[in-house]
Amino acid sequence: MGMTISEKICARAAGKDRVGPGDMIDAEIDKLYIKDLRFSKAEDPKGLYGLFKEILKEMGIHKAWDPDKVIINFDEQPARSMRRAEGQESAKQFSQEHGATIYQGYEGGIGHNVMVEKGHVRPGEFIVGADSHSCTYGALGCFATGIGFTETVGVLATGRIWLKVPPAIYVELAGKRPSWIWGKDIVLRIMAEFGPNGAVNKTIEYGGSALANISIESRLSMCNMAVESLALNAVFPPDERALEYVKQVSNARFTPVESDPDAEYESRLRFDLTDMEPFVAAPGVPSNGQPVHEFVGTKINQAFIGTCSNSRIEDLRVAAKILKGKTVHPGVRMIVTPASYGAYFQAREEGLLQIFEKSKVLLTASECGICTRPSLATGEVCISSGNRNFPGRMGHRDAQIFLGSPATVAASALAGEIVDPREFLPS
Amino acid sequence: MKKNFKGKVWKFGDCIDSGNIKGVMAGIDPEFHTKVQPGDVIVAGINFGMGSSSEDAPRSLRDAGVAVILAESISNIYLRTLINLGLPAIECPGVSSIVEEGHELEVDLESGRVRNLTNGAARTFAPFSDHAIAILEKGGLIPYLKSSFGKDR
Numbered sequence: 408m409g410m411t412i413s414e415k416i417c418a419r420a421a422g423k424d425r426v427g428p429g430d431m432i433d434a435e436i437d438k439l440y441i442k443d444l445r446f447s448k449a450e451d452p453k454g455l456y457g458l459f460k461e462i463l464k465e466m467g468i469h470k471a472w473d474p475d476k477v478i479i480n481f482d483e484q485p486a487r488s489m490r491r492a493e494g495q496e497s498a499k500q501f502s503q504e505h506g507a508t509i510y511q512g513y514e515g516g517i518g519h520n521v522m523v524e525k526g527h528v529r530p531g532e533f534i535v536g537a538d539s540h541s542c543t544y545g546a547l548g549c550f551a552t553g554i555g556f557t558e559t560v561g562v563l564a565t566g567r568i569w570l571k572v573p574p575a576i577y578v579e580l581a582g583k584r585p586s587w588i589w590g591k592d593i594v595l596r597i598m599a600e601f602g603p604n605g606a607v608n609k610t611i612e613y614g615g616s617a618l619a620n621i622s623i624e625s626r627l628s629m630c631n632m633a634v635e636s637l638a639l640n641a642v643f644p645p646d647e648r649a650l651e652y653v654k655q656v657s658n659a660r661f662t663p664v665e666s667d668p669d670a671e672y673e674s675r676l677r678f679d680l681t682d683m684e685p686f687v688a689a690p691g692v693p694s695n696g697q698p699v700h701e702f703v704g705t706k707i708n709q710a711f712i713g714t715c716s717n718s719r720i721e722d723l724r725v726a727a728k729i730l731k732g733k734t735v736h737p738g739v740r741m742i743v744t745p746a747s748y749g750a751y752f753q754a755r756e757e758g759l760l761q762i763f764e765k766s767k768v769l770l771t772a773s774e775c776g777i778c779t780r781p782s783l784a785t786g787e788v789c790i791s792s793g794n795r796n797f798p799g800r801m802g803h804r805d806a807q808i809f810l811g812s813p814a815t816v817a818a819s820a821l822a823g824e825i826v827d828p829r830e831f832l833p834s
Numbered sequence: 835m836k837k838n839f840k841g842k843v844w845k846f847g848d849c850i851d852s853g854n855i856k857g858v859m860a861g862i863d864p865e866f867h868t869k870v871q872p873g874d875v876i877v878a879g880i881n882f883g884m885g886s887s888s889e890d891a892p893r894s895l896r897d898a899g900v901a902v903i904l905a906e907s908i909s910n911i912y913l914r915t916l917i918n919l920g921l922p923a924i925e926c927p928g929v930s931s932i933v934e935e936g937h938e939l940e941v942d943l944e945s946g947r948v949r950n951l952t953n954g955a956a957r958t959f960a961p962f963s964d965h966a967i968a969i970l971e972k973g974g975l976i977p978y979l980k981s982s983f984g985k986d987r
Contacts, residue, residue: 429960431962431963431965431966432963433963433965449888450888450889450890450893451889458976462976462979462980465980465981466979466980538887539886539887539911552910553887553911554887554911554914555887555889555892555911555914555915555918556887556888556889556915557889557915557918557919557974557975557976558914558915558918558975560975560976561918561975561976561979564979565979568914569914569963569965569966569969570914571910573910603849603881604848604849604880604881604907607880607881607907607909608907608908608909608910608913608925637881637884637907637909637910639910797851797853797885
């Protein structure tokens with residue numbers, strides 16, 4: 408019996424010849440991502456570094472397991488609370504004393520995008536991150552999942568985690584992707600099929616003939632949403648497109664792995680993308696997706712392109728294409744928060760930022776921004792390219808959040824209501 | 835560390851996210867923290883602990899003295915965090931169909947058996963790995979690391 412990509416990476420990390428679903432493994436990790444928030448005292452009065460120092464002392468050792476493998480990013484710049492500011496100071500101190508890499512200022516942005524753009528995510532690697540959306544990295548053919556605060560302290564000290572190998576769902580993408588359909592549309596449709604629990608603690612593995620025509624940005628967006636289906640991880644095979652991308656951003660060596668032809672999957676789903684309509688998720692949970700025509704005419708107050716889910720250069724290009732020469736509806740505030748300063752400067756070079764400004768879009772610094780900070784008043788309606796639409800996620804509990812692709816967000820911002828973006832795309 | 839638990843059941847439904855678990859299930863029952871007693875058992879449906887990975891939610895149940903948590907399924911970050919905090923969390927398909935609130939439940943970690951002492955019904959679950967047992971025995975990942983480094987690593 409063969410193994411899947413995820414099983415192969417888990418087996419290698421655990422020093423075993425093979426593993427199967429349900430096996431508990433003790434895995435050596437290749438990389439640890441930590442967002443600055445974890446260094447604050449939000450979850451433990453000692454804070455991450457305080458607790459880590461205490462462990463080192465009792466263990467009688469002096470260094471982190473492997474500082475070269477620890478990447479820290481400041482997801483909020485500048486810090487807007489004392490707690491956060493002190494967390495960032497603690498992270499800097501940790502980096503100085505232990506040698507971890509920190510991305511901040513114009514080197515940074517939203518951590519998950521920075522990790523990818525700076526070449527820290529490579530096919531075949533076993534990566535954990537102290538944030539639930541660390542599953543994003545699977546887009547480049549690695550095994551990646553989020554971990555909690557305590558586990559992060561453990562990984563810093565030992566470089567290992569224990570894990571139950573997940574069973575895999577194979578999602579075959581067939582047909583031809585229409586040019587107006589992006590990763591977010593596809594994943595919202597798949598998540599609606601899963602329902603709220605269909606992928607709990609499982610691997611989602613993408614495959615099929617349509618893959619070659621799905622961009623790296625769209626793949627990142629699709630893997631980012633895996634945790635919203637309660638999946639442990641999601642993974643794309645490291646095809647030519649992925650390998651080419653990784654070689655552009657990293658000189659390091661890596662060993663891609665593919666699923667065996669006789670790998671075993673718990674279940675298989677097939678989606679034909681040929682006649683797909685744009686998808687939108689209704690407020691509540693991200694699995695509330697339906698074709699966009701179900702929501703057309705819903706008035707909106709805010710349109711947001713941002714988050715680790717969808718604000719990359721591909722997203723900014725599409726939005727600018729729709730907005731060019733037009734002005735956002737007077738009843739709508741549209742906010743664009745680029746994925747990273749890499750994407751921000753690229754967009755400037757391509758003239759996209761100027762298009763946004765002329766269209767009356769509010770441009771912000773690259774950070775998590777209003778995905779995690781309140782911006783919606785009671786009863787307001789937002790369409791967002793983000794990943795979470797839980798009640799209260801972006802402000803008042805009675806505010807409503809719809810999720811859609813950047814194209815749907817930009818077109819809806821022009822109309823003042825949810826629309827089918829295909830009618831707004833210049834031919 | 836105890837590997838065999840007998841306790842009174844508190845039963846919860848499906849898809850309870852960590853935001854509602856925070857403050858000892860405060861989002862579901864604001865008075866629950868006054869009802870739950872040390873040694874009690876929580877039984878829940880699917881997707882227990884979904885949502886944010888913040889540790890406030892699992893820490894509140896541990897600090898309230900909950901002895902063991904069983905659910906049809908548990909969000910992976912939540913499950914790992916509970917064990918790393920020293921609280922056995924078990925995915926046990928079918929468990930919610932064999933117990934009602936107030937029943938007495940016996941859970942044996944080593945054999946992977948759960949038995950309803952009130953009505954005799956039983957279910958099995960995949961036993962913990964030696965590694966997870968070792969973490970639980972020390973009361974969580976942090977005390978485990980403090981005591982074990984240089985011995986088995």
